[in-house]
Amino acid sequence: MSSRRWTSSAQELLTPGTGPERKPPGFVPTKNCNPCPFLKRALYSRTAQRFCWALLIVFAIFKLLSLAQKGDKLYFREHAASYFQSLDILENEYSVVSHWTTHDIIPVTCYSHNAHGRHVSLQSAISSGCMSIEMKLFPSGNDLLIGPIPDMLSRELNLRNLYIDPLLRMLREVNTSLETPHSDANRNEDEILGLFTNDPTQTLVLLIDFDADPDRVWSQLLPYLEPLREAGFLSYFNGSAVVHGPLTIVTTGNVPLYRVLERSTFRDVFYDAPLMEILPVSSQNPPQNSEYNSRNSYYASAHFRTAVGSVDFNGFSESQLSNVRQQVQLAHAHGLKVRYWGTPTWPHELRNYVRRILIREGVDIITVDEASQPHQTTLESRND
Numbered sequence: 001m002s003s004r005r006w007t008s009s010a011q012e013l014l015t016p017g018t019g020p021e022r023k024p025p026g027f028v029p030t031k032n033c034n035p036c037p038f039l040k041r042a043l044y045s046r047t048a049q050r051f052c053w054a055l056l057i058v059f060a061i062f063k064l065l066s067l068a069q070k071g072d073k074l075y076f077r078e079h080a081a082s083y084f085q086s087l088d089i090l091e092n093e094y095s096v097v098s099h100w101t102t103h104d105i106i107p108v109t110c111y112s113h114n115a116h117g118r119h120v121s122l123q124s125a126i127s128s129g130c131m132s133i134e135m136k137l138f139p140s141g142n143d144l145l146i147g148p149i150p151d152m153l154s155r156e157l158n159l160r161n162l163y164i165d166p167l168l169r170m171l172r173e174v175n176t177s178l179e180t181p182h183s184d185a186n187r188n189e190d191e192i193l194g195l196f197t198n199d200p201t202q203t204l205v206l207l208i209d210f211d212a213d214p215d216r217v218w219s220q221l222l223p224y225l226e227p228l229r230e231a232g233f234l235s236y237f238n239g240s241a242v243v244h245g246p247l248t249i250v251t252t253g254n255v256p257l258y259r260v261l262e263r264s265t266f267r268d269v270f271y272d273a274p275l276m277e278i279l280p281v282s283s284q285n286p287p288q289n290s291e292y293n294s295r296n297s298y299y300a301s302a303h304f305r306t307a308v309g310s311v312d313f314n315g316f317s318e319s320q321l322s323n324v325r326q327q328v329q330l331a332h333a334h335g336l337k338v339r340y341w342g343t344p345t346w347p348h349e350l351r352n353y354v355r356r357i358l359i360r361e362g363v364d365i366i367t368v369d370e371a372s373q374p375h376q377t378t379l380e381s382r383n384d
């Protein structure tokens, strides 16, 4: 029975002058009013249809919820519970962050923009424990604008206003506040302390995604960083070793490696190495000889599905787990930190389970997917 037919016949009937509701009260249908039963049937049919849809949707939601719950219980019993009793990240993203903060382990990369294009302030990101902040840069005139996509850029939201200036201010504050007589007597005079109060040696990574025009972004980026460089706040490679500072600049996306490498005696912009291209370390291939090592790169990253595959409610397979272990071990042997992006984001139980296993296996940072933005919601609600 086609609903369109019923609807159109109903509409015909409802046009002024023809429908029954136009008749005076007490009107009794007569033989002349043939269409009346049709109107009734049309209404029934629509109501029935809506009812069916509602039933179907309720059923689907119920089914998904119960599935998620089942999967959740299954995972945590089988895989994770024993490892993470003290690290209760079950509840929500907020508890993930706040809990990790107290443990000095805050392996979260946060995006600098939330789903609505609103900027998450540096302060809120740091206080929520983002050890790494990812942003996309777009060149515009002499500026480097920050935004998720070119259509959402604004002149005020540029690298200097959002990051360079506030970072300089915050780091100078930390530095001077520690000059008081009550500060830690054991503190090394030359040491510049970082932004995380619970672990001042922890560096904050600015993960800069080169989306458009990599060569132009690169040549504009270096002068932008000058104030931070001059103040000695950036991690750098001095030609023989990496000196760690409170800020580390890492580039990702379309950055050509040669741009990073061409500065061989001084380098304060590091590369996000492709995790899948890291070769095993051997006597023939020591880390310092390999293409990617801690002198030129900071992270080694890969898309989760490419590197590990898809994980569903059956959990990680043995071979997936061994892949993760191998990738982590390889990257660490080269002095690089492992980062997977594009990890599952929904349902939340699956997301938390995957994160939990990855951290257990030694993955250094979890990237919160831009599309889902659970973390940003948290940041906002925390600041409101």
Ligand SMILES: *[C@@H]1O[C@H](CO)[C@@H](O)[C@H](O)[C@H]1NC(C)=O
Pocket: 172, 175, 176, 179, 231, 232
């Ligand atoms: C840190 O503070 C000391 C003492 O106040 C000062 O001499 C130094 O220049 C400061 N460093 C930076 C990078 O601001």
Ligand SMILES: *[C@@H]1O[C@H](CO)[C@@H](O)[C@H](O)[C@H]1NC(C)=O
Pocket: 238, 239, 240, 241, 242, 243
């Ligand atoms: C580079 O830094 C390391 C560690 O701080 C230091 O031992 C070395 O002398 C520095 N090299 C140069 C060329 O400054």
